[in-house]
Amino acid sequence: MIHYKNYVKPKNLEEAFAMNAKKSAVIAGGFCFLRLQSRNIGTLLDLRDLLSDRIEETEEEFRIGAMVSLRQLELHKGLNDFMSGAAKDCVCHIVGTQFRNCATVGGSIFGRFGFSDILTCFLVMDSWVELYRGGRIPLSEFVAMKADGDIMTALVVKKTGRKAAYEMMRNEAVDFPVLSVAVSEDDNGMTRLAVGARPARASVIETEGLLSVLDGEKRRAEAEKLAARFTYGTNMRGSAEYRKYLAGVLIGRAAGRIGALREGQEGRRDESDMQD
Ligand SMILES: Cc1cc2nc3c(=O)[nH]c(=O)nc-3n(C[C@H](O)[C@H](O)[C@H](O)COP(=O)(O)OP(=O)(O)OC[C@H]3O[C@@H](n4cnc5c(N)ncnc54)[C@H](O)[C@@H]3O)c2cc1C
Structure with missing residues (x-):
């Protein structure tokens, strides 16, 4: 207690x-x-009265206040349109609706939890953490930093036109993920991949070439090679070997969804409950 x-x-x-x-x-x-x-x-x-609980959109970025709930991430249409539904996909399996109405983006990002779906997902976007004293820091740098007594005021996602997809594997619908994967691609032929719940904290790599344009066997083989660039561990949810295998499958699957988006097909999940 x-x-x-x-x-x-x-x-x-x-x-x-x-x-x-x-x-x-x-x-x-x-x-x-x-x-x-x-x-x-x-x-x-x-700090409820001092930190924003709003998602603000400008021409350049989305500014997600630290007190924004996971449910708001899930339902925000503008953010989900921009992220091809990945914001919703990364939170919709976390516990239940009441819980997601309560848990915040600030607590989720600042906590830097090894199991975090949210951290994995936002690492492949051009995301910045806004701190009261430290100013704006790329999320990829922030994840490697130790908690230092600063206050997170917002998560910022720059509108740099990436196509993204999020995938995860859970043993049970609302359990912690066994593994989480996010992939994004920009318009200059670069692919970014993040793997989390390894069970270590999510990490991100960038590679030249688009995974989504490869088909069938080639994509699967490339996804396996990329999965091997991350390290994996064993815990009660799965072994290191199983996680490595899963990473290859989920990277390939996420890239396939981005490929579908490129071809104008349905590469994202249901959006019927989105709000403006
Ligand atoms: C039972 C359970 C199951 C969960 N399952 C999952 C899951 O499957 N996937 C997943 O991704 N997450 C999961 N989570 C984590 C959850 O999604 C949130 O990330 C977590 O609850 C933290 O958010 P919070 O708002 O409750 O933060 P709090 O619990 O209030 O705070 C968490 C930490 O962040 C610090 N903090 C909070 N806000 C700020 C701020 N603005 N500036 C600086 N420091 C701050 C706090 O001091 C604390 O150290 C789970 C959590 C629980 C309790």
Whole structure:
């Protein structure tokens, strides 16, 4: 069970940052993951009134406020149109609707969880983490950094015209993923791949050439080669060997969906419940 002595709503981010400098202070996002821990917290910082819970779209980017819920990611039509439905695909299997209404983008990205579907997916986009003190940092750099007491204010996705697809394997519908994979391709012939739940934290690589334009056997063989560039581990959900095999299959499948999008076919999943 989690215990906290003080519950504080700081007046502004400057005050929140100063308070968070104390080791005994903890920022609450949706509090969904934190509350399951067994831990004594000195001061729990509630930043709900200071951090945005909106997805703002401009010509250049989407700015996803740290307090945006996973359910908002799932339902946002503009973001999902831009990401070929990958934003929805990466969150829709997480626990249940009520849970996704509560868990936040800030907590999911800042937590840098090894099992994170969200981290895997956004690593293949041109994503930046916006921090109160640290400014904007590419997500690919942020994942490798240690938590440093900063406050995440937003996740930014630049509109650089990538086509993306997300795939994962779960033993059960709402369990943690055994493996997660995201693939994106730009207009200059570069493919980006992220593999997460290896069971280590997601990592990303870039390679020249488009996987989606290859067909059948060639795509499968290339996907297997790319899967071998990541390292895998064993835990109760699967062995390293199984994960490596899965990665090849899921990379090939994601690339196939991007190929379908290129040909104007249905490369994304159902979008009937999307909102503007
Ligand atoms: C039972 C369960 C099953 C789950 N299954 C999955 C799954 O299958 N796939 C998946 O991807 N995820 C899964 N998750 C994780 C979930 O999706 C969220 O990522 C997680 O709950 C964290 O989000 P939160 O808003 O609850 O953050 P919190 O629990 O409130 O915070 C998490 C961490 O982030 C810090 N933090 C929060 N917001 C900020 C901020 N703005 N700035 C700085 N630090 C901040 C907190 O201090 C804390 O260390 C699961 C979680 C639970 C509890």
